[in-house]
Structure formats: C-alpha cells, structure tokens
Amino acid sequence: MDEAQCEYFRKKLDSMREDLLSEADRTISEMTDHSSQYPDPTDRASAESDRNFELRIRDRERKLLAKIEQAIERIENESYGVCEECGDDIAIPRMEARPVTTLCIECKTKQEQAEKAQAG
Numbered sequence: 001m002d003e004a005q006c007e008y009f010r011k012k013l014d015s016m017r018e019d020l021l022s023e024a025d026r027t028i029s030e031m032t033d034h035s036s037q038y039p040d041p042t043d044r045a046s047a048e049s050d051r052n053f054e055l056r057i058r059d060r061e062r063k064l065l066a067k068i069e070q071a072i073e074r075i076e077n078e079s080y081g082v083c084e085e086c087g088d089d090i091a092i093p094r095m096e097a098r099p100v101t102t103l104c105i106e107c108k109t110k111q112e113q114a115e116k117a118q119a120g
C-alpha cells in the first residue's frame with residue numbers, strides 16, 4: 001500500500017470513527033431522556049428493553065471502534081493492509097469494503113471454515 005492509499009484509508013477510518021462517536025453521544029443523551037420521560041411502569045418497561053437494545057448496539061459499536069483504532073495504529077506502524085496470517089498484501093477492493101479487516105480473503109475464508117467446523 002503506497003502513501004496515498006494509506007492517507008486515503010486513514011481519512012476513511014477517521015470519519016468512520018467520528019460517525020461512531022457522534023452516534024454513541026446521541027444514544028447516551030437519548031438514554032438519559034428516557035429515564036425521566038415515562039412515569040407509567042408499562043412504558044418504563046418498554047423503555048428498559050429499548051435501553052437493552054441500545055446497549056447491545058453500543059457494545060457492537062464499541063467493538064467496531066476498537067477495530068478502527070487498531071487499524072489506525074496499523075497505518076501508523078505501516079502494517080496496514082497486510083494480512084495478519086500470511087503476511088500478504090490484502091487486496092484494495094477488500095480494504096475498501098472493510099477497512100478494519102486484518103486478514104486477506106483467503107485467510108478469512110479459512111478462518112470462517114474453521115469456525116463453522118468448530119460450531120459443528
């Protein structure tokens with residue numbers, strides 16, 4: 001991956017990160033609103049389950065955010081776009097579709113097959 005490509009992905013990752021963070025902020029302020037908004041216990045229960053849903057979403061966001069930050073780190077230490085498993089360059093279209101990926105398509109496929117085999 002050359003310098004221009006690194007720069008491109010760095011910007012892409014930065015904006016993904018910004019989006020996630022602003023989304024998380026919004027979720028938190030909505031959650032804060034909920035607690036005072038429903039004096040009726042039934043409504044409160046549904047607000048609770050909404051909140052569980054939001055927390056699950058946030059858990060997913062948090063994991064993605066960690067991946068984005070790791071990807072930015074890899075750009076900084078120049079290992080971005082290199083497969084963790086086999087050390088080959090990951091194809092640019094794959095990076096484009098999934099900028100946080102650490103595996104080339106071959107290794108990813110192998111990993112998925114292994115996971116499927118494990119799951120039975």
Ligand SMILES: [Zn+2]
Pocket residue numbers: 083084085086087088103104105106107108
């Ligand atoms: Zn690989």
